[in-house]
Amino acid sequence: MNSEIFSLSERLVSSSYVRQGLQARRAHEQLIRLLLQQGKCPEEEWSESTVELFLNELAVMDSNNFLGNCGVGEREGRVASGLVARRHYRLIHGIGRSGDIAAVQPKAAGSSLLNKITNSVVLDVLRFTGVRSVSSCFVVPMATGMSLTLCFLTLRHRRPGARFILWPRIDQKSCFKSMLTAGFEPVVIENVLEGDELRTNLEEVERKIEELGAENFLCVHSTTSCFAPRVPDRLEELAVLCAKHDIPHIVNNAYGMQSSKCMHLIQQGARVGRIDAFVQSLDKNFMVPVGGAIIAGFDENFIKEISKMYPGRASASPSLDVLITLLTLGANGYKKLLAERKELSALAERHGERLLHTPHNPISLAMSLNRLQTHSTAAVTQLGSMLFTRQVSGARVVPLGVEQTVSGHTFRGFMSHACYFLGHIFNFKRSRCFTLYVFTQSSVSEDRQ
């Protein structure tokens, strides 16, 4: 409310109380001012009331909320349902323009600000979680895989003759599909086993580049976050190779922001070699609903090129979710969440199993299932359903030797990230609270850490 309104209020209510109220308003405004000025994730969490105040202010600036507006175009932010309008805080215009998903919209100053601020805050988070020299990023309302596809499609305009993408194997369907969807042929590099860990086969990478010709590769497509026993790719070495052979380098960092190790790898890779863009999932890193990603990089022009490649305006919903989340957490809250993940090695031993030693994988753990070794695959699979009925979701029992065909390509030992035998494993996320379920032949009992 403006000063005139406050003056009028003083006629109704004691002016000292009103002045206190005015001060209180300024405290909220001060937070908003800092956010706009610095473009950074605030150190301390915002209260829900500040967040909603801010979003309401943004919505007021969009033309669909102008009092007395008479829209006769086809892009007016009309909404038929009040339920829908409210759940989007009346921010209806989406983000971007047909020319550029990061551009400002004439009719939607509020939505445009939302878009700019979100990208700026997310950039700040990328920096303080470890990729200090990242120069540009934007939120895109597409899955990580589709976002990778968009990166590949952008590169095509730079390397029209390229046919292949060089890809150290990672057993996750959508990142494999991201290359096929973009119309390229993945050149799969099988990993090598070092101790318990599956790591990038650098020799094979270099051999393939030479075999097929650097100019025929669109890019190298590497991965940080993955399930044990696979560990993050040797990003530094790959980045150096890319620089040497002048091949672009796209990194799938899907859920790597949670791990300072993954972020450090990217930072180092870019420092010593070449990384063109790295892509991360919103839901996995920010605990928001599924459906958004961040495309980031070290060369502002290239990132701009990608954002201009998206044809049309896009949903603001993922941007809104991530902004609300970061404001209500604050940088400190976000860092605290990252710090809470704990180890649980002792637990496994108590039950005659062992955690695979995968120190390079900061995100997931794998445990042997030796005591089930003698049983049939069916028995191992049953284990999964036993967990399921006990409401333990997300743990994955991986039987040995499974073959799977993804879009025509056959992977042996799928989910083991390797084509050779490893034994059954039990795979789960390093997470804050954990209960290990002890597997005996016919039952599952509980052991909580």
Added chain:
Amino acid sequence: MNSEIFSLSERLVSSSYVRQGLQARRAHEQLIRLLLQQGKCPEEEWSESTVELFLNELAVMDSNNFLGNCGVGEREGRVASGLVARRHYRLIHGIGRSGDIAAVQPKAAGSSLLNKITNSVVLDVLRFTGVRSVSSCFVVPMATGMSLTLCFLTLRHRRPGARFILWPRIDQKSCFKSMLTAGFEPVVIENVLEGDELRTNLEEVERKIEELGAENFLCVHSTTSCFAPRVPDRLEELAVLCAKHDIPHIVNNAYGMQSSKCMHLIQQGARVGRIDAFVQSLDKNFMVPVGGAIIAGFDENFIKEISKMYPGRASASPSLDVLITLLTLGANGYKKLLAERKELSALAERHGERLLHTPHNPISLAMSLNRLQTHSTAAVTQLGSMLFTRQVSGARVVPLGVEQTVSGHTFRGFMSHACYFLGHIFNFKRSRCFTLYVFTQSSVSEDRQ
């Protein structure tokens, strides 16, 4: 947002768009400014977004929403549940102080403004609906009956020796109880039948005053809104009598605001005679949830006296509901609702019944049930349940000759508002859309108007 924030926004988004947003914000602020300046119900409806903007601004001014506030008292507006905080727009302090339910609270400038503005807007509505000379009113979070009780308790301090309340009979339990709860003895005046209408027996009123002594009456307690065949009391004549005998006069105008006739009667009564206070229900007149009333009058001091009689702070919930409703309707919207009530006399005749001729009753209609005359009371009652199962709620089938005892007092012909025979009647509200159900011996068929 203040001008500094807008300037910062111009660095992120084209300044012409931001300036448009700023203008849009001013349009909302202009509405709020007018509301505070004039203290009147706005002519035109407000959008939901303006209403919520305004409520959020009020909430920000309350100390429980101060950022960094450290409350160590017992009146801090603490809220344990987020669901609860949100549904009250974080306005937690209620209204009033222990000294006066209409007073301003030091810790709650926003809630205090809400209270003041609501009372001011409601006063405006009382005026434009017909009681032009009303000088003061306040919303109280109590039922109409309990609000009448509060008026009586206030009068007691002015007339400590009084024992009786003179009350022209109206068959509605809570207004009868309002007198007993306050500790007084109702002197019931039976109505007289004029044509189809039951009207105030003025001779009997005057006779009783003389018989028991004017000084022994706390007040006359008259009624406007009622169910046909009773019609509103002869307010003008009663007001003149009250002035003549120096007896206070409290009017139960429960759902009378919907009727220009009821409001006119009060205006006229106050002009030619004496009316000390008149009480109306919030839910029935403003379509809000049950539980609030407006106490209004022509002498500011007396109304102030009543508001000071309430011991403690009170719920702001009914005030909030009525304010939201009036802002989202606007004065024009409210007047339009009043104008929409229609007649339906023709329908009854089509079925061999007749609407009782009660021109003085602007609110409800009664229809004869002659074709059921020969049937037993049980059959008549059955009619009610037939309507019920057809989801027609609110229509009342009144069998003849029912006796009911309310708090020890026996009323003959209860719900007929008279102690003598009238025949079965069918009673319902004059309402916008109506379907008359035709009653035959064993079935109910439909005839819509």
Added chain:
Amino acid sequence: MNSEIFSLSERLVSSSYVRQGLQARRAHEQLIRLLLQQGKCPEEEWSESTVELFLNELAVMDSNNFLGNCGVGEREGRVASGLVARRHYRLIHGIGRSGDIAAVQPKAAGSSLLNKITNSVVLDVLRFTGVRSVSSCFVVPMATGMSLTLCFLTLRHRRPGARFILWPRIDQKSCFKSMLTAGFEPVVIENVLEGDELRTNLEEVERKIEELGAENFLCVHSTTSCFAPRVPDRLEELAVLCAKHDIPHIVNNAYGMQSSKCMHLIQQGARVGRIDAFVQSLDKNFMVPVGGAIIAGFDENFIKEISKMYPGRASASPSLDVLITLLTLGANGYKKLLAERKELSALAERHGERLLHTPHNPISLAMSLNRLQTHSTAAVTQLGSMLFTRQVSGARVVPLGVEQTVSGHTFRGFMSHACYFLGHIFNFKRSRCFTLYVFTQSSVSEDRQ
């Protein structure tokens, strides 16, 4: 959703997933079933989703939400504003009937259930917080003071000749006013100083009863929760006196539920003597918005009599707030909140002051302000505003010797609860987190505990 809908779902989505969803729904239903079956506050907190599921289910049962309903009465739960409907979860009918605020409404099965369950859950909380033998209670949407007034008005019908209420002094306006509003004359008993504590003067109580005659007293009106240095009344002794002289006994337990000591006093009083009703504030005990109270007692018939005294239906808003709050806290959460209040005696000494030794007051603390002793009252008052600007709200600086007139009655030493000198004191609530502000002549510095 019913089983037929689940079957249909299985045609669209794998039946094993649907069956899991069905099980999940049953988990929510199981909580609701237990609530209805036992009528107790659940041990564990409910998630917001279970709470909202439950409230939506209740709303569906109210006639205003019947699909295709055609209301023609005046009590139809019509709502003009969608904002209003939503914030009340579409529960519009309020609670009670004109005959009884605790009664069931024909058109509102859901609202009626809400009312019944809330009263039942609150009764359970009264029991587990210490008044184990309480037999009946109800939530009323009125301030504590007005609720006390309702108790007094009910007693009047039992003791029509009584004029006085015997009241050990407590310096809180609305509880003094509650007696005047009901039309009675308070007989004020000054407290006696024992050590630092101000306690009930039992001899004077008995003397007054004999002087004015037991039959002329409507009741004794005692108090548990109060600000130091006053401590809770000697309830046991007062209850015994009431039993002996056959005088009703109403206890003002405004914010006493937070203290096992206050609750214990009531339990003991009722066991050894007579307590007719005890009244507590909703906001202070349950952290909900201002405006509700609980009237409770040991004789179901008397509590029923009070609930029947309220003329009309009443707002459901306070009941809704308290139910939501108790379900989202659970009994364990509520008990945990009670346990969190801590002492802070050491802090005061560090600054040359002392906490008054008031072991019988479990709710508030008083600290001497000796170092300010030599200063003028103005200086002391300034202290209050210094705290205020530092956003410390709720702490009360009480200068010595203030006189205040409440409704015509003059209290010397108001807020000190005593008519004689005590020195300036600094009064605040025993609360979880606390910062002591050190008062020097010209500044306030901080010392956090």
Added chain:
Amino acid sequence: MNSEIFSLSERLVSSSYVRQGLQARRAHEQLIRLLLQQGKCPEEEWSESTVELFLNELAVMDSNNFLGNCGVGEREGRVASGLVARRHYRLIHGIGRSGDIAAVQPKAAGSSLLNKITNSVVLDVLRFTGVRSVSSCFVVPMATGMSLTLCFLTLRHRRPGARFILWPRIDQKSCFKSMLTAGFEPVVIENVLEGDELRTNLEEVERKIEELGAENFLCVHSTTSCFAPRVPDRLEELAVLCAKHDIPHIVNNAYGMQSSKCMHLIQQGARVGRIDAFVQSLDKNFMVPVGGAIIAGFDENFIKEISKMYPGRASASPSLDVLITLLTLGANGYKKLLAERKELSALAERHGERLLHTPHNPISLAMSLNRLQTHSTAAVTQLGSMLFTRQVSGARVVPLGVEQTVSGHTFRGFMSHACYFLGHIFNFKRSRCFTLYVFTQSSVSEDRQ
């Protein structure tokens, strides 16, 4: 609530009221049952309470809302912010699986149902708005342009050798970009002027196919909805050509669902020739926030192929919006909206201008600006800003002869859809309420229709 809960309720509240409540619940369930059974947009609108009841039921079935769930995977639907959870009705899992955006998710029966039902309801709407023989469709959370890109990328796998897309010119950036993003070379066919209308140059189309070779074309990319004076492409003839030459045919029907003419063209095209997929925007056709599209077609396998091309799970937000909107409108409400668009030819003539005669364009109108003909382009442009400040948004003033370069391709007469002179035009949507602004040299005055 299940029957057991209803039985328990009957112990608290009269069983007849509870039974009515149970019936009321069944009325809501009946609507849900029908929806699941028929998979169609309900004829009549649903109340907001039914919609929310349904969404809450779906949410309960998702594993992130299971009471007591312990998630240890990376796909657990964790949400950090309550604001975010609530605005998505706690439906967090998004839609689809990495293998297929239309697939069912194991952990999210509710979200999966939402996805299935939305696609099914949208299919029904496509049918009743005119494309009766459409066999399959799905909602995708991407802009129309990006959705077209996805179609092209899918076709690439079928026609690996194709380089060109044949595209009758339409001056809208994102649909031009959709081809470039997919990596293809648009072959632009300039339109021919017939009367006032710009129509497809079929001869040129056929000539180009022969010139470049049918096998080198990925597809024909035609357009229905467009701004006057361009009119929808001659779909029937194009479809016949595509069938004849065995070239796939993708139709950009961005905002064509609003027009029975556009829908009819698609239906006819598919009947007599070949249409592989047609794409429409969610926001423009359903009045929901920006960011979603529907991809539909006549061959279930091809549509399935496209849905499998999306790599990863996707945002459910657009699906949720469109489902809420269609349920709250009902088929009748949606049809009514379509019927409300009106003509306004008379108005133009009153001011010495004329509406261009574009009977084949059912969506937008163009008006001559002859009276401005003599003025400079600057003056014409000024007109736009004059409208803007009068809050008329969406009307487009198109000066003659503008050149624009989109992604390297230069369009002469951009926004006129033609490379030759047409005069200034004023372009706007056929919409319900309209005010024509009369343009004089220095001012704009108002003339409302």
